[in-house]
Amino acid sequence: MALLVFLVLAVPVAAQPVVTTDNVRAELVSEVSQVKPGEPFWVGLRETIRPHWHTYWKNPGDAGQPTEISWRLPAGVTAAPIVWPAPTKIDVSGVVNYGLEGDVLLLVKITPPANFSGRALTLGADANWLVCSDVCIPEEGKLSLTLPVGSAAIPADTATRALFDTARRRVPTESPWPARFALTKSGDPTLVIDARGLRPETIRDVYFFPAEWGAVANMAKQTAGVTSNGIRIPLKKGDAKAAAPRQIAGTLELREQTGDGLQRQAFDIVAPFDPALAAGPAPLAAAEDGEALSLWKALAFALLGGLILNLMPCVFPVLAMKAASFVRLAGHSRGELRRDGAAYMAGVLVSFGLMAAALLAIRASVGEVNWGFQFQSPIFSLLIAYLFFVVGLNLSGVFEIGGRFAGLGQGLAGRAGITGAFFTGVLAVVVATPCTAPFMAAALGFALSQPAPQTIAVLLAMGLGLALPYMVLAFTPALQRGMPQPGPWMDRLRQFLAFPMYASAVWMIWVLTQQAGADGVLYALGGMVLIAFAIWLLRLGAPASPAIWLRRGVAAAAVLLAFAAALKLEDQPATAASASGGPSAGVSFDGWTPYSRVRLDEAVAARKPVFVDFTAAWCITCLVNERVALETAATRHAFEQTGTLKLKGDWTNRDPEITAMLKALGRAGVPLYLYWAPGAERPKILPQILTEASVIETLTSSQQTRP
Numbered sequence: 001m002a003l004l005v006f007l008v009l010a011v012p013v014a015a016q017p018v019v020t021t022d023n024v025r026a027e028l029v030s031e032v033s034q035v036k037p038g039e040p041f042w043v044g045l046r047e048t049i050r051p052h053w054h055t056y057w058k059n060p061g062d063a064g065q066p067t068e069i070s071w072r073l074p075a076g077v078t079a080a081p082i083v084w085p086a087p088t089k090i091d092v093s094g095v096v097n098y099g100l101e102g103d104v105l106l107l108v109k110i111t112p113p114a115n116f117s118g119r120a121l122t123l124g125a126d127a128n129w130l131v132c133s134d135v136c137i138p139e140e141g142k143l144s145l146t147l148p149v150g151s152a153a154i155p156a157d158t159a160t161r162a163l164f165d166t167a168r169r170r171v172p173t174e175s176p177w178p179a180r181f182a183l184t185k186s187g188d189p190t191l192v193i194d195a196r197g198l199r200p201e202t203i204r205d206v207y208f209f210p211a212e213w214g215a216v217a218n219m220a221k222q223t224a225g226v227t228s229n230g231i232r233i234p235l236k237k238g239d240a241k242a243a244a245p246r247q248i249a250g251t252l253e254l255r256e257q258t259g260d261g262l263q264r265q266a267f268d269i270v271a272p273f274d275p276a277l278a279a280g281p282a283p284l285a286a287a288e289d290g291e292a293l294s295l296w297k298a299l300a301f302a303l304l305g306g307l308i309l310n311l312m313p314c315v316f317p318v319l320a321m322k323a324a325s326f327v328r329l330a331g332h333s334r335g336e337l338r339r340d341g342a343a344y345m346a347g348v349l350v351s352f353g354l355m356a357a358a359l360l361a362i363r364a365s366v367g368e369v370n371w372g373f374q375f376q377s378p379i380f381s382l383l384i385a386y387l388f389f390v391v392g393l394n395l396s397g398v399f400e401i402g403g404r405f406a407g408l409g410q411g412l413a414g415r416a417g418i419t420g421a422f423f424t425g426v427l428a429v430v431v432a433t434p435c436t437a438p439f440m441a442a443a444l445g446f447a448l449s450q451p452a453p454q455t456i457a458v459l460l461a462m463g464l465g466l467a468l469p470y471m472v473l474a475f476t477p478a479l480q481r482g483m484p485q486p487g488p489w490m491d492r493l494r495q496f497l498a499f500p501m502y503a504s505a506v507w508m509i510w511v512l513t514q515q516a517g518a519d520g521v522l523y524a525l526g527g528m529v530l531i532a533f534a535i536w537l538l539r540l541g542a543p544a545s546p547a548i549w550l551r552r553g554v555a556a557a558a559v560l561l562a563f564a565a566a567l568k569l570e571d572q573p574a575t576a577a578s579a580s581g582g583p584s585a586g587v588s589f590d591g592w593t594p595y596s597r598v599r600l601d602e603a604v605a606a607r608k609p610v611f612v613d614f615t616a617a618w619c620i621t622c623l624v625n626e627r628v629a630l631e632t633a634a635t636r637h638a639f640e641q642t643g644t645l646k647l648k649g650d651w652t653n654r655d656p657e658i659t660a661m662l663k664a665l666g667r668a669g670v671p672l673y674l675y676w677a678p679g680a681e682r683p684k685i686l687p688q689i690l691t692e693a694s695v696i697e698t699l700t701s702s703q704q705t706r707p
Contacts, residue, residue: 019141023050023131028123028145029105031164034154035121035147038114042164043145044105045069045082045127053133054099057087059211059250061097061218065130065138067106072124076113083107085170086251086266087209096218098209099132105167112149122146172251172266177230179269181248182277186237189216189248191271193231200226200660202257206233208269210250214238225664227597228656247272295454299461301443306465309432334477341474343418345467347425352463355429356456378516381618382524384430385508386562389528391427392501395494399535425467432466444669507620514617514652527562534558591636595649597657607679609644609699614661614672617652621688622671629690638696675699 018027025048032041056064071079087098128140177195206224210216220236253266447458512520534555615622649658673686
């Protein structure tokens with residue numbers, strides 16, 4: 001019996017066109033059905049791998065073995081190395097492998113000699129691979145493929161050619177960008193791809209697969225930074241005992257949001273060592289308060305942020321209007337008060353719901369979106385300035401909503417209370433967007449990175465917080481009894497509240513000048529004159545006057561002309577705080593250096609203390625913080641004494657570098673304040689409401705603990 005087994009095993013296994021194991025079906029396929037002597041052609045080792053199993057890439061990672069092919073070819077016929085598709089990262093309990101899954105075609109170029117005289121060309125391949133799931137199984141197969149030889153090459157059938165086309169799309173393309181790397185003092189490489197002109201908000205899931213084992217640690221987490229200047233990936237050195245490499249090669253993979261959806265891209269990178277390049281860990285890899293939020297915590301933060309938003313300066317004028325309307329209802333039935341409160345809450349929640357829908361639509365079409373993004377458009381700034389101006393005219397008594405105004409009739413006048421409460425809620429949301437309250441940043445950062453249901457839930461929770469105080473007042477009789485009695489003073493209060501609205505309009509015109517220059521002032525003031533003229537025409541004469549339709553036509557033309565001014569405004573590039581931008585008139589750079597990622601990386605790598613202020617001309621919270629905390633004599637002295645580099649980023653207009661920074665730190669808008677202590681690898685995120693004492697304590701405490 002032993003002799004029989006020996007004889008059976010000693011017989012060579014014949015080559016087969018297809019080899020099937022329990023986990024892999026392997027075969028040789030050719031892109032041509034007939035070969036021409038001297039003309040190269042492509043073949044492929046096709047592996048159809050069992051679901052949830054994988055074979056390995058050319059660099060298998062921390063474990064595994066790549067597929068190998070040993071060719072048996074006629075004299076003069078040559079086979080090039082395998083052309084590998086982009087791999088998949090496979091993490092098994094912290095052990096990182098690079099593998100291939102599903103239907104895989106490993107491409108190989110075959111070149112027959114020009115003097116090949118045979119009538120058929122037989123290719124033999126001894127292939128072996130390691131296939132793994134919970135266990136790993138080494139497998140092998142002896143494969144063969146015979147092709148006729150003729151005077152012209154004949155393509156294979158359509159299905160086979162489609163198989164090769166798919167395989168080529170999976171092969172990384174040569175990188176269109178130069179790359180280089182540097183080493184930290186500890187020997188960790190930092191890979192830099194100089195991909196200038198990228199839109200960071202459209203790039204995600206960046207990962208570098210090293211082509212060879214040893215130079216780079218596979219298990220170390222990669223945190224790539226993407227800016228308009230390129231991609232920066234801090235890596236960890238691998239386990240190879242050889243000297244530091246002179247170049248690092250591998251495959252860069254990323255996902256890009258395009259008009260056709262999220263597309264996977266892969267590029268082959270060869271990065272030489274650059275001794276002039278500043279290396280170091282990506283300063284945005286993490287933050288000291290970077291704890292991940294759960295949905296419930298995000299909802300709680302959103303509710304608290306909405307409540308605190310009632311105390312922010314940008315909402316004061318509208319809330320004062322709302323308070324006055326409550327006083328006017330003193331002595332009315334509880335039902336009226338409750339309806340008024342419910343209408344106000346409905347206006348707030350509907351506005352937040354519409355805002356959530358707009359954010360989701362923009363995110364689906366162009367990628368990332370941020371809180372307050374609409375104020376980066378000069379068109380929106382102009383329209384909001386018009387809105388504040390019209391509300392101010394209404395509060396001043398120039399016109400009334402209802403009654404005779406615009407011929408709206410008595411029906412609307414009868415519903416003016418509830419309608420007015422609803423649109424007061426809408427206005428409160430509109431003016432609240434340039435403000436950011438404590439707890440809001442983390443909640444918004446969570447919401448804008450989550451699927452649609454979570455995004456909507458968090459924004460509605462924020463709206464609930466904004467409307468909650470008035471709902472409590474509307475449904476609590478004890479609080480209603482404490483309200484003052486209505487009287488003539490209310491008309492004077494209403495007229496007084498017009499002036500904060502005029503001031504808000506002036507502020508929005510000032511913001512507009514930072515976005516569109518001096519022309520913005522001309523368009524805004526000219527449009528306001530036209531709107532005032534239209535209101536005057538509509539109030540002129542009796543409603544039944546024969547000239548009413550003429551007046552209405554002229555008024556409509558004036559309003560349309562005012563809105564046409566908005567179409568003349570076009571978004572301009574960021575005016576400050578970009579890598580190449582200069583200071584903005586709207587954001588003071590006195591004593592500050594304009595932010596750029598390069599400046600930040602260089603300072604952090606040099607172990608300097610760095611303070612970064614991300615601000616915008618339309619952000620009231622930012623401007624208040626600068627006045628009370630960042631630009632005081634004591635704070636400036638603390639900055640000088642500690643040698644802190646002060647960087648300021650102007651987000652008045654959209655800036656890709658700043659947007660990428662906000663995204664990397666899970667924040668949805670400004671203000672954002674970051675501080676790197678000397679030698680720190682990650683920043684401390686300061687509160688959104690600053691005090692002089694908190695800033696000085698942050699600066700000096702790090703100096704006291706400095707080694």
